[in-house]
Amino acid sequence: MDRERCDMAATHHSNNEAPSLTWAEIDLGALAHNYRELRRVTDKSAVMMAVVKADGYGHGAPQVARVALENGADLLAVARMGEAVQLREAGVSAPILLFGHSLPAYVDTLASRDIRAALNSLEGARSISAEAVRRKTSVKTHIKIDTGMGRLGLLANEIAIQKDSGEAFQRAINDVLAITALPGIEVEGIFTHFANADSRDKGHATIQLTCFIKLLETLKKRSFRVKYRHAANSAAIIEMPGSHLDLVRPGIAQYGLWPSGEIDRQRIDLKPVMSIKSRVVHVKDVGAGFAVSYGSTHVTPRPTRIATIPVGYADGYDRILSSRGHMLVSGVRAPIIGRVCMDLTMIDVGHVPGVRLEDEVVLLGSQGEETISADEIAERVGTINYEIVSSLTSRVPKVYITEEL
16 A cells, blocks of 8 residues: 655645654545546536535645546636645646635736636626736636525526516626626636535425526527536536536545435445544553543543543544544544543543554544444534535645555
8 A cells, every 4th residue: 555645735744744643544546436436427528627625625635636637527626716826836737716706816816827717796707807907818717606505606596586577587697798798708617506406305406407507598599608517516416417517516525425415325436535543642541430631521430441542623623522422443433531622532442452552543434344434423513524524624644545446
């Protein structure tokens, strides 16, 4: 198994740094497998835009991007300008779409680094256009349509249509055409985003798709043409083939995680990409009545052995897991006891034979026959698997495993 410490651009840890006691393992073979699976279920006429925002959902954006581009992706997407610049500085040259709001001050960077801006309003588009004209350049863009997500984009959803006899829909049409006519703006794509594609009930997603298709058909009659029409996120790639259009945008599924518990898992084979591991740094035997961690919230009911693990909420390990979560030691589940601290967490290993200093501990992933999944941790914390993997802080270095599946 070939392992390499990731570079400075991805993790802020140099190769000369001493080994970390807690680390994340990123299985690039599993990542490549997931892209091949996503490509398999995607309409053959649609290209793939790998979403690598939030440092590739915590997996390391430059490394994820390279694997994506080698395994079926043609474009990339991020949320912030800094994320796009990081990819360019890491030598990634594929087209990048910036989902978030673009300031006029971004125009030079957008144009010189071949980054596409998402345009969410006519007003914002005019600001970008004016700056592009002033700088005698042009910016590639994708127009965002809000068909029912309620975040960003030109409002055009069916609910609005029903309330105002189509006024919102017509405004969206007019604004798209106005944006297209602006100098310094090259409209390469138009897109929307589903709010509930990961639900078993596809009613709302169907309304959104119907609205978007209607808008596209209306625009086509007005001679509007773009290279990319796109809507499908991970859930829609798997369960809504009619939404694939010209381009699909896999996000969470790339990383081997399911968009929700309501997705049909028989349609595609996904393999988790991230594991989080640590080591035992202290072991002590204690008697009954021993208080553990801040607030003394856990008192041992019987004599036991306690292992201290060097991970805490400053690493992105949620404090809500206090006396609620588990870790794996020697392939056995060990409960967290007491409060998760900033840097340390204690587990009860009294039932695990032979636990010693520096034994490997798994926080996320598999060991022996046991597995702790991101979904399990998310359920205990009261969140979603997206947050579990993307919340790791820079204190946790990434180790990239390049073994092929």
